[in-house]
Amino acid sequence: MATTVSQAPTRATPLASTFEEKSKPASLRPGRIVLYVVLTLYGLVSLGPFLFALLSSFKTYADVLTPSLIPHPFTLGNYQEIFGGASSSLFFHYISNSLFYAIGAAVLNVLLGSLAGYAFGRMEFFGKNVLFALTLAVLMIPSQLILIPKFLVADSLGLTDNLAALIVPAMVTPTSVFLMTQFLKSLPKELEESAMIDGCSRLRTFWQIILPLARPAMTAVAIFSFQGAWNDFIWPLIVQSHEENYTLTVGLAFFKGLHYTEYNLLLAGAALNILPLVVMFFIFQRYFIKGVSTAGLAGR
Numbered sequence: 001m002a003t004t005v006s007q008a009p010t011r012a013t014p015l016a017s018t019f020e021e022k023s024k025p026a027s028l029r030p031g032r033i034v035l036y037v038v039l040t041l042y043g044l045v046s047l048g049p050f051l052f053a054l055l056s057s058f059k060t061y062a063d064v065l066t067p068s069l070i071p072h073p074f075t076l077g078n079y080q081e082i083f084g085g086a087s088s089s090l091f092f093h094y095i096s097n098s099l100f101y102a103i104g105a106a107v108l109n110v111l112l113g114s115l116a117g118y119a120f121g122r123m124e125f126f127g128k129n130v131l132f133a134l135t136l137a138v139l140m141i142p143s144q145l146i147l148i149p150k151f152l153v154a155d156s157l158g159l160t161d162n163l164a165a166l167i168v169p170a171m172v173t174p175t176s177v178f179l180m181t182q183f184l185k186s187l188p189k190e191l192e193e194s195a196m197i198d199g200c201s202r203l204r205t206f207w208q209i210i211l212p213l214a215r216p217a218m219t220a221v222a223i224f225s226f227q228g229a230w231n232d233f234i235w236p237l238i239v240q241s242h243e244e245n246y247t248l249t250v251g252l253a254f255f256k257g258l259h260y261t262e263y264n265l266l267l268a269g270a271a272l273n274i275l276p277l278v279v280m281f282f283i284f285q286r287y288f289i290k291g292v293s294t295a296g297l298a299g300r
Contacts, residue, residue: 094251117180183217
């Protein structure tokens, strides 16, 4: 008699099942397809004006107001006029002033914001919660509301019509203090305790242990501060009187005359104004996203 041997069914191991799940293509549900379509349309609508402005900066003055997207003819004359024309020396002044303003604000906000954030997030002292609440309350005050008081204070200190008038009011902002405070709160207390057991002072602990761990938050603060100072228009316009002290945003406004506007030069200058922000964001994008996301995780 022939006997049949029944074969036991094989059971897939957890590793194999996990591999099979990962190897399966993700099914596109109707809701996900609609989401992708909406996000794609939103991206096109958001990037469309920037792309049109960038391409229009390569158009001639006669062609810049035409609705065509592709420049015809394609010219670099606008950038040559900005860098080599009659107003090129002033344009270089605008760029240098904007760089001085933005870099100075970014460096000071990182330094002073880190010190204030360390005090609010890692130390205990009388009135800490009240001071932090007052710092957050400043965020609710519109910046336009304090323009006149800020100008009067700057004028009484002799800080008008010079580059110090740009740097001093922007040395530290409540946003920088808040971001650094929330990020430093998320770090474990054992780091400082171990350092102090080894004989480190408070300042050395902050400088050699805490500060290197806060690079994501410091990058976010630097990008926010640089962007805010670089794009600032109202305050430099109010506090500066001579063209040599204008920033790039204020200088670009002079391409718009009383009777006509040189849109080709204006768009070329605007493209140069956007370029540093785009480059800086793509270089530090990883740290920026990590710093902003981690700053909101501290619940203490």
